[in-house]
Amino acid sequence: MSFIVNRRDWLKSGLLASSGLALGSATTAQASTAYSSLGIFDVYAEREREIVQEALLAAAPQVRARLSSNENPWGPAPTAIKAIADNAPKAFLYAGPVTAELKKTIAGMHGVTPDQVMLGAGSSELLMASLLLAATKGKVMMAETCYISGRDAREDGATMKTEKVPLTKDYQYDLEAMATRVNSETSMIYVCNPNNPTGVMLPSAKLKSFCDSVSPKATVLVDEAYIDYAPNPATDSMVECIRKGQNVLILRTLSKLHGFAGLRIGYALGQPALLKDLRKFCSGGFTVSTTSAAAAVASFKDKAFQDMVLKNTIESKKFLCDSLTSMGYSYLPSSANFVLFPIKMKGPMLLQKMMAEGVSVKSWFFDQQHWCRVSIGTMDEMKAFKDAFAKSVS
Numbered sequence: 001m002s003f004i005v006n007r008r009d010w011l012k013s014g015l016l017a018s019s020g021l022a023l024g025s026a027t028t029a030q031a032s033t034a035y036s037s038l039g040i041f042d043v044y045a046e047r048e049r050e051i052v053q054e055a056l057l058a059a060a061p062q063v064r065a066r067l068s069s070n071e072n073p074w075g076p077a078p079t080a081i082k083a084i085a086d087n088a089p090k091a092f093l094y095a096g097p098v099t100a101e102l103k104k105t106i107a108g109m110h111g112v113t114p115d116q117v118m119l120g121a122g123s124s125e126l127l128m129a130s131l132l133l134a135a136t137k138g139k140v141m142m143a144e145t146c147y148i149s150g151r152d153a154r155e156d157g158a159t160m161k162t163e164k165v166p167l168t169k170d171y172q173y174d175l176e177a178m179a180t181r182v183n184s185e186t187s188m189i190y191v192c193n194p195n196n197p198t199g200v201m202l203p204s205a206k207l208k209s210f211c212d213s214v215s216p217k218a219t220v221l222v223d224e225a226y227i228d229y230a231p232n233p234a235t236d237s238m239v240e241c242i243r244k245g246q247n248v249l250i251l252r253t254l255s256k257l258h259g260f261a262g263l264r265i266g267y268a269l270g271q272p273a274l275l276k277d278l279r280k281f282c283s284g285g286f287t288v289s290t291t292s293a294a295a296a297v298a299s300f301k302d303k304a305f306q307d308m309v310l311k312n313t314i315e316s317k318k319f320l321c322d323s324l325t326s327m328g329y330s331y332l333p334s335s336a337n338f339v340l341f342p343i344k345m346k347g348p349m350l351l352q353k354m355m356a357e358g359v360s361v362k363s364w365f366f367d368q369q370h371w372c373r374v375s376i377g378t379m380d381e382m383k384a385f386k387d388a389f390a391k392s393v394s
């Protein structure tokens with residue numbers, strides 16, 4: 001039997017008690033223990049797995065390409081790096097004024113008010129807070145294969161109640177099925193668009209009409225980590241729903257297009273009352289550093305950098321897809337900075353072989369099929385992938 005987590009259980013789990021404050025202050029191990037004791041979205045365990053993978057890669061005779069975490073090898077922008085250096089002397093101050101400026105910049109960019117914006121040290125912090133909040137209220141609906149579908153691992157005891165809806169045959173979110181299954185128990189619907197690990201994107205009109213009809217019944221959480229790579233990010237985003245006052249929560253990150261994975265900046269867009277509720281489970285922006293916030297303001301202004309990243313991403317992605325075709329592999333259409341394709345051997349076996357060649361990738365198993373996900377890197381990295389993959393499957 002499962003039960004729904006309340007805030008008291010979460011506090012008792014030791015995370016806040018041990019840190020005295022919030023997520024950003026807790027050590028990885030403490031946070032990991034706290035979250036896994038609740039059985040909720042064990043993102044820290046995921047990071048630990050990545051650290052193990054990185055150690056294996058480092059042990060390879062020659063590290064040629066890190067293509068397993070959807071990072072952006074062209075970032076951060078030189079203007080962002082300069083902002084970090086310029087603001088480093090101010091780092092003895094708490095980040096209040098700089099984060100206020102960042103919130104204003106983000107609000108202006110999206111045509112929302114600053115009280116509809118909440119910052120986080122990466123969007124992971126905000127995603128976890130959203131799921132914890134949803135778990136206090138009911139069930140979280142998600143696609144059978146999406147960014148978080150493998151992480152609410154435990155089906156016993158204190159497990160978040162989830163409902164997983166299979167993807168359609170062409171690996172789209174099945175919004176019709178999801179809408180039909182929403183009921184009074186559903187507290188949140190998680191939609192990752194473009195989806196990770198598939199890279200597949202929903203037509204924006206379809207998702208907007210889903211938000212129109214479903215958000216009066218439950219919060220629609222749209223994870224837009226990869227939306228910057230979509231054909232028309234401004235209109236493909238669900239930000240219009242926020243402007244219309246709907247019960248929609250959007251999560252964005254600078255880890256991808258802006259190359260900030262190690263700088264940790266993400267943000268949520270939502271109605272002020274919902275963001276206030278979210279603050280019960282996260283720092284509300286206090287975890288963001290002066291240097292990273294200043295770098296984010298600079299990076300948002302640097303359109304030339306963003307255009308360069310998009311141009312290079314398209315070029316490398318085309319090379320990757322053409323290479324896969326030439327080697328007899330098909331792939332899913334990707335609107336993100338990675339490509340997922342079905343493989344003809346077991347995923348862990350491929351990973352091991354690729355690692356020995358100095359290239360890291362990720363593997364999945366779903367729909368009775370092993371899959372490989374390759375992040376988009378520089379042309380040299382894509383060539384290293386092609387070479388390592390050809391050797392690994394021969």
Ligand SMILES: Cc1ncc(COP(=O)(O)O)c(C=O)c1O
Binds near residue numbers: 070147225252254261
């Ligand atoms: C779909 C999705 N959401 C959220 C995140 C978390 O990003 P970050 O915490 O770096 O902002 C990632 C990271 O890869 C992701 O793929």
